[in-house]
Amino acid sequence: MATPRLRNKKLSEPTISRLPVYQRIAEGWRNRGLQHIDSEQIGGLAGVTATTVRRDLAGLGSLGTRGAGYDVQVLIERIAEALGHDIGYDVVVVGMGNLGHALVNSSNFLTRGARLVGIYDSSPEMIGTYVAGQQVKSMNEPMIGATVGVITTPGSAAQDVADKFVKAGIHAILNFAPQVITVPLGCAVHYVDFSIELQILMYHLNNGTGPLGGGLLHSLGIASVTMPRSS
Amino acid sequence: MATPRLRNKKLSEPTISRLPVYQRIAEGWRNRGLQHIDSEQIGGLAGVTATTVRRDLAGLGSLGTRGAGYDVQVLIERIAEALGHDIGYDVVVVGMGNLGHALVNSSNFLTRGARLVGIYDSSPEMIGTYVAGQQVKSMNEPMIGATVGVITTPGSAAQDVADKFVKAGIHAILNFAPQVITVPLGCAVHYVDFSIELQILMYHLNNGTGPLGGGLLHSLGIASVTMPRSS
DNA sequence: GGATGTGAAGTAGTTCACAGCC
């Protein structure tokens, strides 16, 4: 009760997208044995101004020290708290192709509150084998208790998988398949698309604007969809 | 000369990140044999309002038809033109682990102007083998003529790869390794991080805000960095 | 001295509302 839930204070969308970046930077600092970091250093690495960093972090409460900057350990913890990592989530991944393997084996994908509780594939050769310490299940097996579903199948299978997720009560979907999927209202689909990243980078390359040309700064691009059934 | 370069008109950052999404939606429509789409339909699928869609597209010139919506073919072409796909880019990918395989085999990563001109790995077992029709090269071989470099190595190798890119004259880097890298000023690093996507999705899940709760809308998250050498 | 945290000002992006056109 000492610390009222920071979660109540709603953070702006841009801030939310930057906090994980700051967290990663702080982790890098800590791993190199450094204890303090200031807003200018974070901004330089994240590609935003020092003022923006301070404003973002001020939203989490007073966690800096005037004259000295931020303690990296405190920073990491408070960001984790604000993003809800202390709650924990159960994640299932469907599609054990190269991308699925890459994800579940990644040291970073499943940290920070996420727990892998099931991996699935439709291919008979794949089912029953072990990946990242877990046995690959058939799509017919239930997906009990998961909160987040990740789709790493080819585009053609994405809608079927999404339907299974919805039936299993999963409200949040991370879709890596290059395919727009439809889900009932109230279900969030977050859409990750590599080619879109590449396209945005290329636009800036063409125009000399944005991240190029000495400017620092940002980027992004990815769509999220919630919509009624049909089309 | 009939059509002056659309590229001159600078588009806003949010618009740039949404255009590839609209393009993908239009492609999906076309693939299902549909010829027209209106701003409301695009918005529903992309997770933005119809007005935002119209404003974004108006920036590319008058490509809609009042009363009828947009012709999907025209839409696809004009967005491609605006993003510079008619120019074409040479891409090299370093790191032929699961993620590297997933990328170069993806039907979507290397379309729309991108050409794969080289794939590299440091592992002796990997070098010389063929992936996606290309022979994997040693890191010692030159990277002539590439404009964009993609890093899909473990984090520990990312900085070395970035250094090689810089020496080879590559100005734009797409970094999938969970590692902040430093490059000379004038070089753009676009940072793609799966765990960050997951974190943002989880934040919304916790708070019931954003993409959840019947609202449509968006997302994103990924950092891009340009900064001087050192740390 | 030095860096945070924040009112105030400025800028950018979104949404409203409707005129214009098919």
Add this chain to the structure above:
DNA sequence: GGCTGTGAACTACTTCACATCC
């Protein structure tokens, strides 16, 4: 009738500038 394209109003985010505190 229906949907685009856009001035005008609004909202949100960023940046400035500085008081505040270590």
